[in-house]
Amino acid sequence: MGAGSFGSIPLELIEGLRSSRHVVVFTGAGVSAESGVPTFRDALTGLWARYDPLALATPEAFQQDPDLVWGWYEWRRLRTLQASPNPAHHAIAELARRVPRLTLITQNVDDLHERAGCQDVLHLHGSLHHPRCFNCAAAFNGLLETTNEPPVEKRQSPPCCPICSGPVRPGVVWFGEALPEKAMHEAFAAASECDLLLSVGTSGAVYPAALIPSLAWQGGALVAHINPQPSSLHSVREYNLTGFAGEVLPALLD
Numbered sequence: 288m289g290a291g292s293f294g295s296i297p298l299e300l301i302e303g304l305r306s307s308r309h310v311v312v313f314t315g316a317g318v319s320a321e322s323g324v325p326t327f328r329d330a331l332t333g334l335w336a337r338y339d340p341l342a343l344a345t346p347e348a349f350q351q352d353p354d355l356v357w358g359w360y361e362w363r364r365l366r367t368l369q370a371s372p373n374p375a376h377h378a379i380a381e382l383a384r385r386v387p388r389l390t391l392i393t394q395n396v397d398d399l400h401e402r403a404g405c406q407d408v409l410h411l412h413g414s415l416h417h418p419r420c421f422n423c424a425a426a427f428n429g430l431l432e433t434t435n436e437p438p439v440e441k442r443q444s445p446p447c448c449p450i451c452s453g454p455v456r457p458g459v460v461w462f463g464e465a466l467p468e469k470a471m472h473e474a475f476a477a478a479s480e481c482d483l484l485l486s487v488g489t490s491g492a493v494y495p496a497a498l499i500p501s502l503a504w505q506g507g508a509l510v511a512h513i514n515p516q517p518s519s520l521h522s523v524r525e526y527n528l529t530g531f532a533g534e535v536l537p538a539l540l541d
């Protein structure tokens with residue numbers, strides 16, 4: 288059971304990274320924490336503090352109180368617009384330039400990986416920047432793209448769909464909703480065939496995304512969890528690199 292406190296990165300991982308044909312990087316909210324984007328659980332502040340995330344991030348919650356839910360997502364979207372990629376996002380973009388093949392899979396709904404220069408990011412849980420109609424699913428592109436105003440925590444009525452005047456919803460995957468088919472299949476295939484997987488800043492609590500690291504070590508790959516909270520390990524091929532993504536990932540490139 289290889290465990291390395293961030294001080295020392297186990298040799299097997301260094302060698303694994305050097306000789307890797309196909310690296311998978313799997314990220315959660317922790318990779319954007321150092322950019323000031325609240326992790327999923329931390330996003331429940333102020334107006335939304337008394338809500339359970341599972342209560343807000345569902346189609347039922349949106350139907351029941353669209354202004355509350357739309358307000359929450361607009362607040363998170365504007366926060367993301369005002370954030371910038373951090374050294375962890377940039378290190379992943381640099382790693383993609385160094386290894387023969389890198390597949391980037393994220394649970395995050397922000398666009399910080401793309402703004403750090405990563406292409407073909409597999410967004411398993413959708414994006415804050417692709418709203419669509421709740422009824423006819425037509426893409427909606429009428430939202431504010433820039434703002435300098437600090438986002439206000441307030442209820443806001445969702446815009447109306449110009450096609451069917453239904454309410455516009457955030458382009459994220461809510462609990463109880465299926466993941467985007469293509470992204471999910473590409474992600475699971477990549478995890479099963481890669482030879483090294485870096486799992487960065489995720490509590491591994493949401494399924495089926497949380498299955499991805501285990502698909503990798505079951506497929507014979509080395510797996511490293513980068514998180515200030517060490518993960519429980521289930522294979523000799525799994526490691527904890529206990530620390531902040533913005534520090535550990537650049538060090539992996541040294």
Ligand SMILES: CC(C)NC(=O)[C@H](Cc1c[nH]c2ccccc12)NC(=O)[C@H](CCCC/N=C(/NCCC(=O)O)S[C@H]1O[C@H](COP(=O)(O)OP(=O)(O)OC[C@H]2O[C@@H](n3cnc4c(N)ncnc43)[C@H](O)[C@@H]2O)[C@@H](O)[C@H]1O)NC(=O)OCc1ccccc1
Binds near residue numbers: 321327395462493530
């Ligand atoms: C809660 C859980 C028990 N429930 C589920 O998983 C459910 C139900 C379920 C399905 N299968 C199961 C099997 C078992 C049990 C339950 C289920 N899953 C679903 O509903 C999924 C859909 C799940 C997707 C939900 N949407 C999100 N996001 C978008 C919205 C939004 O963002 O609002 S999930 C959302 O929460 C998750 C948050 O987790 P993390 O990203 O890990 O963040 P968290 O805050 O938890 O942790 C942060 C970590 O970072 C670390 N950290 C902090 N700072 C740093 C730092 N600086 N550096 C490094 N690490 C750091 C911290 O220590 C911590 O560990 C992410 O996935 C995020 O995307 N859909 C579905 O199953 O559909 C079926 C179906 C199938 C076919 C047809 C119809 C239906």
Ligand SMILES: [Zn+2]
Binds near residue numbers: 420421423424449450
């Ligand atoms: Zn519509």
